[in-house]
Amino acid sequence: MDSESRVFAKLVRSLNDHLPAERKTLGELLREEKPRVVSRDGSSYRIRKEELETIERIIGSKWGKEAERLRLPLLIEMSPDYGRSAARIRGRVYCDIVQAILGEERKTTDEMVIFRTDVRRLRRELPSATQYAFLISTS
């Protein structure tokens, strides 16, 4: 890797320092009195219990016990490749949560693309249980 690529990799890493080092499951977080996750930069932050309960309520009926294994926070992937301010949600369960919050039904498989207003609505509903991830293609 040349020096320019190293600088760029460092920039991307620094933009994603707030992402959790390891995502905890919904079950684990719900069992904690004060649910917290540790981010890549070593600091930790809290997830509101009410938001976890909202997520549990949304997916509990459809996914049953499987819902407990859902890893949080939910990642909102931002990348210039999807167009300005568009975001991608990956994972069937995560798509279900987003659709329930946005109140719409889409024929999605494992991922969906949402736009600025939807991202705002999603963040308003789940400010601590969602996180932005900044991605870029290497090609």
Place this chain on the structure above:
Amino acid sequence: MAEIIEGISPTRMELLKLGRRIVLAEKGHKLLKEKRDALVSEFLDVVQRVHESSDSTNEKLAEAFKDLLMAQAVMGSDAVWQISQVTGQEIKIDVDAMNIMGVKVPMITTEDVKRSMIDRGYGFADTSSKVDDAAKNFEEAIQEVIKLAEVQQSVESLASEVIKTKRRVNALEYIVIPRLKATAIHIRMRLAEMERENFTRLKKIKAAIEAGEEGAVAI
């Protein structure tokens, strides 16, 4: 036109390196712009919440003070003060942090501070109903004030991060990328010039050689 980067030799190797740097700088710029847009969107959202929260806090406090004044008018301020002394309440506030794209914003949670009339601890017989109303409104106002404190601190933290990111985006957009592009153009022009010089030199050498050969044949 933007300044060129000093100390770069005009070679094809440097031109290739510059090309790579421009691509990476443009990608970084786009990514930072995404972050800036997301931060601005979060910031606007929090500002809106500050407005909503401050409106409802002011409303609640105005109502509470109105009731307090009425209670003081009916019972006298000394009696109201005495009641306030017996109804002290400890409010447990849990202050923690939430993370918005690396910005630490406070997350303040409180237990429900609203109490029933019996829990407040003063007698009903010798107190006005306005005292109850004032107490109820102040309890509601306290929760609004705590919510307002949380969002107001978030606004400040987010604003400084928006400024920082904006500065980085602008540095890339108006200084780094134009400078890299100007240097690439400069190298390209310099290489073309060197190519033209070489061409002319070769032509002159060829002419000199031909002139020499013709001279030799004449002798």
